[in-house]
Amino acid sequence: METNPDRYVEAFMAQLIARNPGEPEFHQAVREVAESLAPHIAASPVLQKMKILERMTEPERVVIFRVPWLNDRGEIEINRGYRVQMNSAIGPYKGGIRFHASVNLSILKFLAFEQTFKNSLTTLPMGGGKGGADFNPKGKSDNEVMKFCQSYMTELARHIGRDTDVPAGDIGVGGREIGYLFGQYKRLRDEFTGTLTGKGRDWGGSPLRPEATGYGVCYFTEEMLATRGDSLAGKTVCISGSGNVAQYACEKATQLGAKVVTLSDSSGYVHDPEGIDAAKLEYVMELKNVFRGRIKEYADRYPQATYHPGERPWGVACDVAMPCATQNELDGNNAQALVDNGCICVVEGANMPSTPEAIRIFQRHRLLYAPGKAANAGGVATSGLEMCQNSMRLSWTPEEVDARLHGIMRDIHTMCVRYGTQADGYVNYAAGANIGGFMKVANAMLAQGCV
Numbered sequence: 001m002e003t004n005p006d007r008y009v010e011a012f013m014a015q016l017i018a019r020n021p022g023e024p025e026f027h028q029a030v031r032e033v034a035e036s037l038a039p040h041i042a043a044s045p046v047l048q049k050m051k052i053l054e055r056m057t058e059p060e061r062v063v064i065f066r067v068p069w070l071n072d073r074g075e076i077e078i079n080r081g082y083r084v085q086m087n088s089a090i091g092p093y094k095g096g097i098r099f100h101a102s103v104n105l106s107i108l109k110f111l112a113f114e115q116t117f118k119n120s121l122t123t124l125p126m127g128g129g130k131g132g133a134d135f136n137p138k139g140k141s142d143n144e145v146m147k148f149c150q151s152y153m154t155e156l157a158r159h160i161g162r163d164t165d166v167p168a169g170d171i172g173v174g175g176r177e178i179g180y181l182f183g184q185y186k187r188l189r190d191e192f193t194g195t196l197t198g199k200g201r202d203w204g205g206s207p208l209r210p211e212a213t214g215y216g217v218c219y220f221t222e223e224m225l226a227t228r229g230d231s232l233a234g235k236t237v238c239i240s241g242s243g244n245v246a247q248y249a250c251e252k253a254t255q256l257g258a259k260v261v262t263l264s265d266s267s268g269y270v271h272d273p274e275g276i277d278a279a280k281l282e283y284v285m286e287l288k289n290v291f292r293g294r295i296k297e298y299a300d301r302y303p304q305a306t307y308h309p310g311e312r313p314w315g316v317a318c319d320v321a322m323p324c325a326t327q328n329e330l331d332g333n334n335a336q337a338l339v340d341n342g343c344i345c346v347v348e349g350a351n352m353p354s355t356p357e358a359i360r361i362f363q364r365h366r367l368l369y370a371p372g373k374a375a376n377a378g379g380v381a382t383s384g385l386e387m388c389q390n391s392m393r394l395s396w397t398p399e400e401v402d403a404r405l406h407g408i409m410r411d412i413h414t415m416c417v418r419y420g421t422q423a424d425g426y427v428n429y430a431a432g433a434n435i436g437g438f439m440k441v442a443n444a445m446l447a448q449g450c451v
C-alpha cells in the first residue's frame with residue numbers, strides 16, 4: 001500500500017508508460033486523472049487492493065481492423081479502423097467515432113478513457129468507448145465517404161449493439177456519416193434499433209442532439225460565471241474550430257447575449273470584431289456543412305473580418321475562451337496570452353484541448369477553468385436521451401430535451417463544485433470532474449468483483 005500521493009502517481013505512471021509505450025495522449029489523459037485521484041487512492045486500501053485505476057486504464061477490449069474501399073477512380077484504398085471498449089461498469093460502451101488522418105490507438109484510448117468519466121458525470125447509465133479510423137474525409141466525394149462508412153461498419157457491426165456498444169459522431173463524423181453507418185448496420189443486422197446516436201430526426205434521432213454539445217458548453221459556462229455573480233451577457237468570446245461543437249457553442253453564446261469574435265479550422269482563424277451573429281453563423285453552417293469549405297472564406301464574405309493563416313485564435317482579447325477543435329490546441333504560451341489579455345473563463349468544448357502547462361497557468365491565475373469531460377458532456381448526455389427515446393419507441397419535444405440537457409449540465413456543475421472546491425474556496429473543476437466521475441464507476445467495479 002502506497003500512502004504518499006506523489007509517490008503513488010509516479011509509480012502508477014511508470015507502470016502505465018511501460019505497458020503502453022508510444023502513446024503520449026493516453027499517458028497525458030491518465031496522468032491528469034491520476035494526479036486528482038491520488039490523495040483518495042493513497043488513503044484507500046480497498047481501491048489499491050482491488051486495482052481499480054489499473055483496471056480502468058486497461059481497455060476491456062480493443063478491436064483493430066482493415067477497412068478496404070474503392071475510391072471514385074476505381075482504386076483500392078486501405079485504412080485502419082478501431083473501436084476501444086474501455087469500461088462497461090455502469091452501462092454499455094458509449095462514445096463517438098472519429099475519422100481523421102491523425103487517428104491512432106493513443107488518441108482513441110485517451111478519448112475512451114476520458115469518455116468513461118464524462119459518461120459517469122452525466123448520471124445516465126453509459127460506459128466508455130471510442131472508435132474511428134485514420135480516414136481523411138477532406139476532399140472526398142459523398143460516394144467515397146459512403147463507401148468508406150459501409151466498409152468500416154461491415155466489420156464494426158459484429159462488435160456493437162444497443163445493449164453492448166453504441167457509437168455516435170466525433171471529428172469528421174456528423175449527420176451524413178451517421179446516416180451511412182446506420183444504413184449499413186441495419187442492412188447487415190436486419191434490425192432497426194438505436195445502436196447509433198446522432199441519427200436524423202425522422203429515423204430515430206433525438207431533437208437537439210446536433211446542438212447539444214455546444215449548447216451544453218454554454219449552459220455550463222453560465223453556471224460557472226454565476227458562481228462569481230456573472231453571466232455570458234455582454235462577454236466577448238473566442239471560439240476555436242468551426243465544426244459541430246463550435247457552431248452550436250457560437251449560436252447559444254450569441255443567444256445568451258455574448259459576442260463571439262473568432263472561429264477557426266486547421267488552416268487558420270478568422271477574427272470578426274463586430275461579432276459572428278445569427279445571420280453570419282448561418283453562412284458558416286452552410287459553408288462548412290453543405291459546401292465543406294474553409295473558414296478563410298468567411299473573411300472574403302465579411303470584409304470587416306480578418307483571416308490569420310496558420311494561427312490559433314488565443315491571442316485575441318476575450319473574456320471567455322471556448323476551445324472546440326481538438327486535443328492540445330491550446331498550449332502554455334496561448335494560456336499566458338489569454339490571461340494577459342484579461343480572460344476570466346476557459347470552457348473546453350473539445351476533448352483535452354489544453355496542455356497540462358496551460359491548465360496549470362489557468363489554475364495558478366484562478367481562472368474559471370472547466371475540462372472537456374465536464375463541459376462538453378451535453379453531447380453524450382443527449383445521446384443517452386436518444387437511447388432512452390429509442391428504447392421507448394417515442395420521441396420527446398425539443399423543449400423537453402433542452403430542459404433535460406440543461407438540468408444535466410447543472411447537475412454536473414454541482415458535482416464539480418462538490419468534489420473540486422479547495423480550502424481557499426477556488427473551484428478546481430478538473431479535480432471535481434475526475435473525482436465525481438470516478439466514484440460511481442469505482443463503486444460499480446468494486447461491486448462487480450474481479451472482472
Ligand code: NDP
Pocket residue numbers: 169170171172173174213241242243244245246264265266267324325326327329349350351376377379380
Ligand atoms: P467536427 O469535425 O465537426 O469539427 C472539427 C473542427 O476542429 C473543424 O473546424 C476542424 O478543422 C478542427 N480541427 C480538427 N482537427 C484539428 C487540428 N488537428 N488542428 C486544428 N483544428 C482542427 O468535430 P466536432 O465539432 O464534433 O468535434 C470537435 C471537438 O469536440 C473534438 O475534440 C471532439 O472530440 C469534441 N467533442 C465532440 C462532441 C460531439 O458531439 N460532436 C461531443 C463532445 C466533444 P478542419 O476542418 O480544418 O479539420
Ligand code: 2IT
Pocket residue numbers: 094095096097115118166167168169170197351376377379380381383
Ligand atoms: O466526445 C464525445 O463525448 C462525443 N464525441 C459524443 C459521444 C456520444 O456518444 O454522443
